[in-house]
């Protein structure tokens with residue numbers, strides 16, 4: 153009979169936890185209100201090592217390949233024990249260009265990615281091509297947002313873009329120093345890309361630190377070379393937040409590309425939204441996160457129906473706890489997993505269905521119904537691909553079950 157180590161196995165797999173570790177729209181720690189109140193003074197530079205800026209506008213030479221200019225670097229920073237430099241490739245993706253502020257060693261990691269090594273890889277996936285399904289328009293109370301130009305179905309692609317700027321997270325430079333480097337990064341970009349960047353929304357509207365202000369309002373987290381970077385995708389950045397978003401995003405780190413897909417039918421003229429915070433949280437926590445990090449008060453349908461939303465969320469947690477418990481006897485049933493799926497749908501959480509689909513796959517397998525278990529394992533995989541992309545380990549969990557559901561630890565576990 154199959155071995156049954158479910159509790160520890162689930163813990164190791166942590167699959168029930170991953171909604172809380174999704175890479176969210178990232179609020180940058182840079183630029184604080186203090187920067188507005190206290191004008192930047194020369195004393196800000198007091199403890200900063202002398203900056204070695206080479207002439208940034210030299211002719212491109214193979215000496216710096218794949219970078220179009222000689223890297224512009226700080227001195228070795230004490231805590232990082234390395235320099236940080238601006239690297240720009242102006243011909244990246246058919247002349248869209250890209251600038252990266254990172255360490256020399258991580259810059260080499262970037263340069264080795266398929267995004268740089270294999271331009272056909274971006275073309276093959278139609279990256280940086282206008283999908284024609286959205287337009288950027290003014291939305292009452294939200295600034296600019298993306299609106300559907302035609303009806304969209306589940307799974308339709310909305311956007312796929314590479315960033316204009318990627319900057320490593322560090323706490324060593326002062327706001328003024330950082331701005332100096334990041335400004336070079338933007339100035340070295342092709343004109344159109346640089347202008348698009350500088351036209352994006354800001355949080356504080358402070359001209360002297362505009363490059364960081366744009367990052368504050370618009371960056372996504374991207375992990376490369378073992379370090380967290382902030383990335384700004386100008387077109388995608390126009391997408392506003394909703395706690396029941398109709399689109400879901402994932403970032404492919406090998407292509408540096410941010411993909412967005414529709415998670416339910418979207419009508420022509422409807423706003424296309426993603427979630428900036430975990431929608432699997434109580435309303436106060438979501439509101440707090442949005443206010444603290446993105447400086448707006450969310451008035452989406454779920455926030456406006458706080459009592460109802462929180463009541464449903466509580467019920468979802470109860471179901472999930474039962475379905476995730478593998479002690480016997482158990483109250484978990486396939487019907488409970490079906491109810492959980494319904495609640496996710498009713499709350500407009502179609503982009504997060506990988507979780508209840510996963511519970512359903514296990515709940516059906518646990519009573520020996522391998523056919524329906526397989527159906528839900530496939531559905532969980534499709535949802536994971538949309539939410540976490542193809543590189544996530546979470547796919548392996550369901551591939552394992554699909555190899556042979558009868559050999560899986562969960563098979564008939566609750567009827568034995």
Ligand SMILES: C[S@@+](CC[C@H](N)C(=O)[O-])C[C@H]1O[C@@H](n2cnc3c(N)ncnc32)[C@H](O)[C@@H]1O
Nearest residue numbers: 294295296353369370389390391392393446448
């Ligand atoms: C990434 S930008 C989104 C695009 C932005 N609306 C623009 O005009 O470019 C994030 C900013 O948009 C605004 N925003 C996003 N979602 C919103 C919402 N649901 N309600 C109000 N403002 C929102 C906030 O000012 C937030 O800091």
